[in-house]
Amino acid sequence: MNLSLLLEMASSASDERIAVVSGDVALSAIDLDTAARRVAARFLEMGATGVVYCGTNDVSFPIALFAASYAGIPFIPLNYRLGVEQLQPLVEANAGAVVVAEVMPVVGADPAMTVDRRELLDEAFAATSDVELPGFVDPEDVAVLLYTSGTSGTPKAAILRHRHLTAYVIGTVEFAGAEPEQAALVTVPPYHIAGMANLLSNLYAGRRIVYLEAFDAEVWIDTVRREGVTQAMVVPTMLARVVTHLDGSPADLPTLRTLSYGGARMPLPVLEQALELFAGTGFVNAYGLTETSSTIALLGPDDHAAAFAGDPVAKVRLGSVGKVLPGIEVEVRDEDGNVLAVGEPGLVFLRGEQVSGEYDAGSVIDEAGWFPTRDRGWIDADDYLFIEGRADDTIIRGGENIAPAEIEDVLVRHPAVDSACVVGLPNDEWGQSIAAAVVLSAGRSTTVEELQAYCREHLRGSKTPETIVFRDELPHTPTGKLLRREVLADLAG
């Protein structure tokens, strides 16, 4: 299996229905397939060894992706928002690749190998090419190189082979299963694994993909209404902005059947408000990593509805990522590699066909096929997986492992707190001490002492932050991941 075959199948099943919409351009799967083959031949003629995509969501993204697959070369979407110092080394690391750009020129790119993305739609762009496409693309070939968002420092390239991504799609999506009126609104960028998974899944399901170039709460709501969107995926910061924009009024989006979220930890107060405002919409929490070809666990609409209705067990599970997908195995191990019992927190390991666990520097999959996610978590008696956060972020205070998320979850429940980030500061007595950066809700005030008392009331004293500072905002990546190392530098400095 390879990615272009997914498009080929979608195109053969297509009843001329629209596959992708962006602005005023709408293409069927057949149009996409035709364009991708034409562009693939042109890329090969240019001698490209890969396809770098540097831009926002647009119909040129799927054309470039599938052209890369047809040509048998890797697709490398880059974060177009990166500064010159960060973008240039990534472009230069992929010298030999054709660069498909939204904005020209791209720093570090060979002008002769740079293509304006609008040209991909232009038949003249490849009209002269008579290069033959390779008929067979090996499932072992690299399909996509994705630079992980790198909240811990320098980005590294995760390698996803055709077999990983296609295993995810054919294992979780019913081919041509979408009804003709279904549409998915996609706001996660092409360089995010969720953007990749959204494209492949919806195309394979026969569900129209509606792209928004940039996220804006009001535009998002208007687009759901105008396009009759039935499915949408958001990262937590996007949902928080939609909830803030609604300001207590019902979302009133009757077409929206499913709203899924993932990409970062969802603050419970935001989720609870959203459940209230989006009556009639089913919520799905999707957990996965770049290295696992996106989603490996889901908390579904029924679990969300039960929690909203007040079921005490379901309310606890609202803080989980649900159950792992069929075909995925999960183990929780201690630092020495021993598998832990139900309920015991430790390091999360995953195994399955969609799990790559490979980087440009090599694979981290162990001999038995397990991928160390470096996430900490635990599994309850009914197989619900709870994720506490990155193992690297765990605070060790006086020998006790403390997940920052546990304290953050309490802090954001305080009515005066909008958001919080908890980090460990070096401490001679305890090894680490607990510090929190807190952003207050608009028009609210509180004191350090009050927040400490609030934490002591809901957590043990040893988990109460010794230091609390107030900040106007917290640093996030563009896709909503909290940049803890920047908060740490701020608080330690």
Place this chain on the structure above:
Amino acid sequence: MDIKAGSRLACPECSTELVVVKPPSAPVALTCSGVAIVEATADRPGGGHGDAAGEGALVGKRYADEETGLEVLCAKPGPGTLAADGRVIEIKGAKPLPSSD
């Protein structure tokens, strides 16, 4: 015929086209209503299977042979019935999931 992962296969007599998801653990004779499956690029006379019984090969469905581990995905549907060494191979059950994308 070498059945390797990613290979495109087809029935010479009907419209069925397959992609190999998992190769078999040992050589196996893959057939469509008794006719040997061939490489998709091979000659395909397309005479049909006469009265093909059963629901045929359904596009987008995975067919798996438990004995050899062979798994194929149907890329183009056809009326024939798939078999490995004479054993009819069945649709691999997929649990429908809520859309997360």
